[in-house]
Amino acid sequence: MIDMQNQPDFRNIPIDKVGIKELLYPIKVRDKSKGFQSTVAKISMFVDLPHQLKGTHMSRFVEMLHVFRQQVSLESLTSILEDMKETLGAKSSHIEIAFPYFISKTAPKSGTSGLMDYYCTIIGSSGISSSGREKNRDLILKVAVPVTSVCPCSKEISDYGAHNQRGQVLVSARFKKFIWIEDIVDIVEKSASCELYSVLKREDEKYVTEHAYDKPMFVEDLVREVASELIADNNITWFAVSAENFESIHNHSAYAYIEKGEI
């Protein structure tokens, strides 16, 4: 049976990334408190393709993932990236794994337990493709943290009350040594007007209401607070942080974004 993908190509155009996308797969992700946790990920896996080859071998990506899925972590990513290059005969490899990650939290007063979800993405690259645009080795952790934000302007100009809403802070970070999802979540939740919980009893609701009202923050304040924590952390070599508020007085969002460090 002919191997069409292995045929020569004469257009003389190398391809930066080729592979699979939007694959849903159950994975086990490294967890700070429990070792590993089970979740479901949306996965992309790409390699480069030199100009002289017609196509890549798509089925091999899924075969490799099928083995890899049991131990997904920032560390194990390095070895899958090397395997991808070898298995596909490529010079560069790229993987993106996006998944909801759950952290157990206790309500601030009642101590009731519940799980909070944080949407995370691990992005890894290795090697340099023909186009030469990529870094030789790259690893990015993205964490989306939902928060409460109280508007400082609304509080200041109103005789009582203040509009507030759910917001989402998205942190992307490059780092020297391993970092935990939990550490990024901590930085963001301490910076917000208040953090979110899945369960709040009445005494907790009183606490989060007053705590948030005492700490009003624009999206501008929120990205600056998170940025100043990330700047102070020597392990972080680059970051991008955005804050988006799903405004309770509008049907659109307020948004702020800061990027810093060497790419």
Next chain:
Amino acid sequence: MIDMQNQPDFRNIPIDKVGIKELLYPIKVRDKSKGFQSTVAKISMFVDLPHQLKGTHMSRFVEMLHVFRQQVSLESLTSILEDMKETLGAKSSHIEIAFPYFISKTAPKSGTSGLMDYYCTIIGSSGISSSGREKNRDLILKVAVPVTSVCPCSKEISDYGAHNQRGQVLVSARFKKFIWIEDIVDIVEKSASCELYSVLKREDEKYVTEHAYDKPMFVEDLVREVASELIADNNITWFAVSAENFESIHNHSAYAYIEKGEI
């Protein structure tokens, strides 16, 4: 060229609905203040298929829509539904047209103008299919109205502040004579803690903050308020109303639903 769709089918199973779905098309919708407004709709068009035929003729739906798109309204729906039955040789027809609808609003204090978007769906049916489940003639208007909601519990138990958030009220209604999208929007916006605007200057923000704080409402309160208005309206023969709050203290929604009237 053989007409495959016109071939006989021997499984003896009539089909309730067959046609096209997820078609994006620009349309003109009847507008209370301007006559018509331009928008973009997601459209489904179905007819029934008797047990003895293999298939329907999908291209005819799009050809009919291509003509119909210039004058979409609750009234014109009746004629397109009749055309669909005739053109497809069917006993029943069904259409769903979903689109963002824009209403011009002025900010409550500054009077600044802006457009607010409301996601609407017009659903129409005519005739009775072989399975006999449908009403002979049916017309439903659905309007999604985003609102501000302030939590009465949070306000009551806290020394200051109250958590609030954007919420969405979804009203579906059957009626005797024509109703305007604008009328449904009015009922909902008057019932909420506060309505939303696309533009608010500082004096407006003070107003909406205090106005909302003065009128705290659970999702339970909100659906009851809207329901009582719809019950009082003799033109409405059936309705379903839901309220969903995108809670600012949780990463999930609070939800309430009331349905009333004869289907």
Next chain:
Amino acid sequence: MIDMQNQPDFRNIPIDKVGIKELLYPIKVRDKSKGFQSTVAKISMFVDLPHQLKGTHMSRFVEMLHVFRQQVSLESLTSILEDMKETLGAKSSHIEIAFPYFISKTAPKSGTSGLMDYYCTIIGSSGISSSGREKNRDLILKVAVPVTSVCPCSKEISDYGAHNQRGQVLVSARFKKFIWIEDIVDIVEKSASCELYSVLKREDEKYVTEHAYDKPMFVEDLVREVASELIADNNITWFAVSAENFESIHNHSAYAYIEKGEI
């Protein structure tokens, strides 16, 4: 601290459903081959609220789910529904649990293993609310099965080739005794032009291409095939089946729908 939710309400309007929605939580679902599998679910939990009470107690839903999450199945649903009524002091309860479910499959010729994802929803209700619209006890299993579909018309009228595409069949079923997700998946995959796989080697790709071309099916054929299987199954008391083809020659879908049985 005052219990606002427990305050009287004088509008005299009972609420059909009130509770939480869009809660993301990790769960363990009953699995035919492995006992249980881990996945992540989107969850709604509602009860009714009598006319004389102002609100329900939202935090209790999450507390109950936090315990229930370890053993989710069609059977265990009955007990959570009873618990919900008792814990919330309600006459009726309703739960919806939607999640990707993974089934291990081997490619048809090479025997290579991979996981396929099927999006499932379990819907349960118990008791009758003040509005009296619901059944006293109701359980529905919904399974979305992605498939290949080859167009019979395109095959017939063309000298060579036939347009084909990914489609999705959605089966909702009520039943007398327990049914497995796997059984619904089997019925649909046998009815389609061809089933899908996450991994296919070259010999498999030849097989699925020819197999699908040998079995062209309209969406009309597909819903009829699945319907005839479900009609023949005495355990199924009601079903709705739809087929949606993401047409490769259009930017919209072809769609067919059959519903049968007593609600």
Next chain:
Amino acid sequence: MIDMQNQPDFRNIPIDKVGIKELLYPIKVRDKSKGFQSTVAKISMFVDLPHQLKGTHMSRFVEMLHVFRQQVSLESLTSILEDMKETLGAKSSHIEIAFPYFISKTAPKSGTSGLMDYYCTIIGSSGISSSGREKNRDLILKVAVPVTSVCPCSKEISDYGAHNQRGQVLVSARFKKFIWIEDIVDIVEKSASCELYSVLKREDEKYVTEHAYDKPMFVEDLVREVASELIADNNITWFAVSAENFESIHNHSAYAYIEKGEI
């Protein structure tokens, strides 16, 4: 009334982008054949914020858009970007306008008319923020073109048939002088196995089936074809092109990506 946004900030962190996001608004976009067409856009508008200021004035963005909405084009973007800097007292401005764009097409044999939708995004920037990452002046046009793709491997190894599916090609381009959305669409549609139509009669379906089967293309082929056209166009200074196939034999996508030119 105090202007909170105008208060000093002492954290010494400039903000790269701050403004509004996810605003839905009706706009008129420049159209090659009709002058302008009406559509609905999702809009983001940002400026930078120097380190010494606490916040930006969000309402001004919507006020400016309210005027600008009647004449959206690559040319008019330049003036709105200048207005944004002046109105917000900023050094840099950024705008993103995403909308479905409709082009009238006639079926290849029957000549039947219908509209095809292409999701487009216009992205513009002007000025350099404190962080200094941006280009001084930047304009990007993104066009998503849905296509048919027939798999060359499946065709080659199978005795008959070939799996095919809907795919999407996404082109982003920087250019010297004005380009039309229509021109990007043309390049992609000529490169694909076949282009899509909203209406196809039987003789058209025969044509597109055979035409596509005669021109099988991997995602790799597709991005290379489009890339070679864009490379040959002197007006294009940079582009990124991706092709994503919604595989009819898998529940995930095949994907390829090429980027070229000076940023």
